[in-house]
Amino acid sequence: MSPPGVPDIVVGRLPMYLRELTKMAEEGKEITSSQELGKRLGISSTQIRKDLSQFGEFGKQGTGYNINFLIIQLQIILKVEDVWDVVLVGAGDLGHAIANYGGFSDRGFHLSLIFDNDPKKIGHQVGSYIVKDVSSLVKDIRARNIRVAMLAVPTVDAQTVTDRLIEAGIHAILCYSQTSIRVPEGVKVEYIDPVLHLQHMTYYLP
């Protein structure tokens, strides 16, 4: 289901399609078209058809897409038909917001462990989790064979924690810290930094 050579920018749009299709299904819709999906997402229908065609034939000319079928296909392509355990490092304001975010479990992810290095936070509850001491991070992640991490630590700690996550076997890091992190080849990193998005938009403002 994952043909080689699909541009990363195309892969990056699939989660948006999946999110919108799931919303349509929740609204009780059963069939959609690239026109309708495109209108809801602000993307051209041509783009959507072209993106999806990289992975197979998901709809018939004139009859549109079966929403539930397309949802399942996208889940398989993105490998979220099962649930990934995820570790969160950093139990500050942002860590709290992430831990209380309700959108993980039905979209392929389960927050399993939260770590911090602050004695005032260790052992305390954040959301429905008990914060663990970061000193046991490598051991705990290995014990559960977790491969996905979210990083919400102060900038100054980001690289040190990253190195330990790599040591523990993490293969994908979503970095909320406001700095670039260095990882070995094969480890995926994505950044969430509001200013990167804001600056991307102000480029276009008159």
Next chain:
Amino acid sequence: MSPPGVPDIVVGRLPMYLRELTKMAEEGKEITSSQELGKRLGISSTQIRKDLSQFGEFGKQGTGYNINFLIIQLQIILKVEDVWDVVLVGAGDLGHAIANYGGFSDRGFHLSLIFDNDPKKIGHQVGSYIVKDVSSLVKDIRARNIRVAMLAVPTVDAQTVTDRLIEAGIHAILCYSQTSIRVPEGVKVEYIDPVLHLQHMTYYLP
């Protein structure tokens, strides 16, 4: 400084370059190369040279880039050499984390107003801000001529609030709500949803 037709994906990388160059300047560095910048960002040096060359000549073959000069040029290109006032709607966990995020002011943005519709939150302090009643949103935003907004409201309220932000004259929305929002042509929208990033990465995991 903003030539027409630069691909959006190129524009989207400029804020990353600016962030890393700023970090280098803070480290006391004065000169860098596309090789060094690329290594720190996990991007090829060819890509960086190609991206920057869309906007002009910023370095000389063999002598590299003057970091402070390139920072200023990127700030001008991204229109963050001055400061944009930004409004935040939503004073929940996420709103708290955003309000307490320290990285706005020296990167071109100033959080000016926070709104919520919850009587328990209105009038209370979040970070260094007093939460205002969302019912005065249009009036307050117009009075200050604010054009950039961050949206951190529950999914169910996202479109309603978006419509009011548009009415108030907002031209760029950073949407943390887990849903797509519809905006008129010319209004920019970017999304921050951790699951979109996580799913983008799991695609590549074995």
